[in-house]
Amino acid sequence: MSTGSPVGSHRVVSPAGALPQAADRLDPDPDIADDEVRISVERLNLDAASYRQLHDAHGGDGEAIRAEVRAIIERRGKMHNPVTGSGGMLIGTVDAVGPRSPLGLKTGQKVATLVSLTLTPLRIDDRLARWDGRSEQVPTSGHAILFARSIAAVLPDDLPEHLALAVLDVCGAPALVRRVVGRRPEGAATVAVIGAAGKSGSLSLAAARDAGAAQVVAVVRDEIEAAQLRGSGLADEIVVADATDPLLLAKKVNKALDGGGADVTVVCVDVPGCEHGAILATATGGTIVFFSMATSFPAAALGAEGLAADVEMLIGNGYVPGHADYALELLRANPHLKDLFIDRVDHANRQLASLSEEEQA
Numbered sequence: 001m002s003t004g005s006p007v008g009s010h011r012v013v014s015p016a017g018a019l020p021q022a023a024d025r026l027d028p029d030p031d032i033a034d035d036e037v038r039i040s041v042e043r044l045n046l047d048a049a050s051y052r053q054l055h056d057a058h059g060g061d062g063e064a065i066r067a068e069v070r071a072i073i074e075r076r077g078k079m080h081n082p083v084t085g086s087g088g089m090l091i092g093t094v095d096a097v098g099p100r101s102p103l104g105l106k107t108g109q110k111v112a113t114l115v116s117l118t119l120t121p122l123r124i125d126d127r128l129a130r131w132d133g134r135s136e137q138v139p140t141s142g143h144a145i146l147f148a149r150s151i152a153a154v155l156p157d158d159l160p161e162h163l164a165l166a167v168l169d170v171c172g173a174p175a176l177v178r179r180v181v182g183r184r185p186e187g188a189a190t191v192a193v194i195g196a197a198g199k200s201g202s203l204s205l206a207a208a209r210d211a212g213a214a215q216v217v218a219v220v221r222d223e224i225e226a227a228q229l230r231g232s233g234l235a236d237e238i239v240v241a242d243a244t245d246p247l248l249l250a251k252k253v254n255k256a257l258d259g260g261g262a263d264v265t266v267v268c269v270d271v272p273g274c275e276h277g278a279i280l281a282t283a284t285g286g287t288i289v290f291f292s293m294a295t296s297f298p299a300a301a302l303g304a305e306g307l308a309a310d311v312e313m314l315i316g317n318g319y320v321p322g323h324a325d326y327a328l329e330l331l332r333a334n335p336h337l338k339d340l341f342i343d344r345v346d347h348a349n350r351q352l353a354s355l356s357e358e359e360q361a
Contacts, residue, residue, distance in 0.1 A: 003100070004033030006148035011121050013077065020147075021119035026077035028121035028145060035100040035148040039092040041124070043161075044117065044138040045169045046088040048198065048270035049293040050081040051136045057083075062133030069138070070128050079117035086293035087117030088136070090144060091155065091165050102148055110161075112168040113144065114151040114324060121145040137162065137345070153324040162345045163338075164328070170200035171327035173268065173291045174207035175320035180264055180287055181211035190260070192217040192253050192281055194243050195268035196235065197225035200291050202340050204266045205234040206330045213264075217256045219243065228343070232336035244273040250280035267292050275300040279309045291316035 004010045010033065012018050013025040020026055032038050046054075046069070058064035073079050079087045094109045105111065113120060124142035131138045146152060155164050181189050191208040195201040196218035208216045218235035220226050226238045237256040241249045254261060261283035267274055272294045279300070282288050288311055290300060300313055331338050 002033050004035055004147065006035060008119065008121075008145075008147035008149075011145065011147075019119070020078075020121070021080075021116065024076065026119075026121045028077045028123040028143070030123070030143050032096055032098050032145065034098040035102070036098045037094060037101050037103055037105055037146040037150075037152075038096040039090070039111065039113070039144045039146065039152075040095040041090055041092040041122070041140060041142045041144050043092075043165065044079060044088055044090045044140060045165050046079070046136045046138060047084075047086045047116075047169070047293055048136065050084045050086045050088065052270050052294075053081065053084050060134075065133035066128050066131055069133075070124070073122055073124055078120055078122050084293055085118070087120075089113050089115070089117060089165075089169055090120070090122075091161060092144065095143065100148075103146065103150065103152060105146075105152060105154075110155045111152045112155055112165055112324075113146065114153055114168060114171070114319070115146070116318070120150075137165065151319065156328060159328070159331075163331075163341055166199055166341055166345050167203070167327050167331055168324055170203060170291075171323045172316055172318035172320055173200035173266070174203040174330055175323035175326050176289060176291070176314070176316050177204045177207040177264070177266055178211045178326070179320060180289060180314070181208050181213050184263060186212045187214050189213045189263045190215045190217070190257050190283075191264045191266065192219060192257070192262035193235075193266045193268060194219040194249070194274060194278060194281075195270070195292070196220055196238075197228050197340070198268055198270070199341065199344060201266070201268035202229075202234060202337055203327055203330060204268060204291070205229075206334055206337050207326075208264070208266075209234065210330065215257065217253060217262065219249070219253065228340060232340070234334075234336065243267075243269045243277055244271065246277035246280050249277035253281040262286060264289070267295065270294050272296060273299075276303045276307070279304050279307055279311060282309070282311050284310050287312040287314060289314045289316050
C-alpha cells in the first residue's frame with residue numbers, strides 16, 4: 001500500500017502540480033493509499049448553483065441533465081461543473097480505510113462527505129440509471145476517495161438519510177453566521193438573509209436567532225416562499241424582492257430595518273448578480289457573508305469599491321469546526337425549520353420511493 005499526499009495531490013492527473021480542486025482531472029482508482037478512505041457511494045447531492053445551471057442549460061430536460069452529469073464525472077474523475085466551478089457532496093458507506101488515515105472512520109459506517117465533489121475522486125458504475133435528472137439528489141453506485149485532510153460525518157440515527165444529507169450539504173453556513181453575529185454585542189446585530197427560504201438560508205436564519213441577533217430579516221423571491229416562512233418564528237420581517245435588482249433589494253431591506261442597512265448580510269441565492277444588492281443592503285462597517293457558488297467575487301470586490309462601501313466581505317468556505325453537529329442541532333431544536341427541510345426534500349423522497357418500487361417489481 002503506497003503513501004499518499006494528505007491533500008490528495010497524488011490523485012491529480014492534470015495539470016501537473018495542481019491541487020485536486022483546481023485539477024482538470026483526478027484519478028479515481030479504487031486502490032487506496034495508506035492514509036486514504038474509500039467510500040461506496042449511494043447518493044450524490046449536487047449543489048444548488050450547479051443544478052440550477054444544468055437545469056437552465058438543458059431547459060429542464062432530465063435526460064440531457066443526466067447525460068451531462070455522467071459525462072462530467074467520466075471525463076474529470078470527479079463531479080466538477082465547469083460552468084459554475086462547483087459540485088456538491090455525497091453519502092455512502094465506508095468500504096476501506098488505510099492504516100494511516102487520521103479521519104477516525106471505520107468500515108461499514110454510513111457517512112456524508114463534508115468536502116466538495118470538486119476535489120473528491122469519483123467513479124460511478126451504473127451510468128446514473130436510477131436518476132431522472134430532475135432533482136439535486138442523485139441515487140447512484142460507485143466509489144469515492146477521501147484524503148487525510150478530507151472531512152466526513154457519520155450520519156445520525158435519528159434523521160432520515162435524505163434529510164440529513166440536505167442539512168449536511170450546507171452545514172457550513174449556519175456555523176459561520178453564528179460566528180459572525182456572535183462577534184457583536186448580544187442583542188445588537190441586525191441580520192438580513194438573502195435567499196432565506198432555501199436550505200442554507202433557513203439554517204442561517206436559525207443561526208442568527210441562536211446567536212442573539214436583535215432583528216432578523218428574511219429576503220425571498222416570491223410570495224410562495226414568503227408563505228413558507230410565515231409563522232416559523234425564524235424571521236422578524238419577510239421581504240419579497242428580486243435579489244438581482246440592487247436598488248429595489250436595498251430599499252426593501254432598509255425599510256424593514258427602519259431605514260438602516262443590516263449589520264450582517266448573508267447571501268444564499270443560487271443565481272448570479274446578487275452582489276451589488278447585498279452591498280447596498282449592508283450598513284457601513286457591516287459584514288457580508290457570501291455563501292453561494294453563484295457569487296462573482298470580482299463583482300463583489302469591485303462593486304464595493306465603486307460604491308465606496310465600507311463593508312467586510314467574507315467567503316463562506318463551507319468549513320467551520322463543529323459545523324455538522326451544529327446544523328443538526330438547529331434542525332432538531334426547531335420543528336418549523338425541520339418542516340421546511342422536509343418539504344424541500346419531499347419531492348426527491350417520492351421519486352426515490354417510486355424507483356425502489358419499480359426495482360422490486
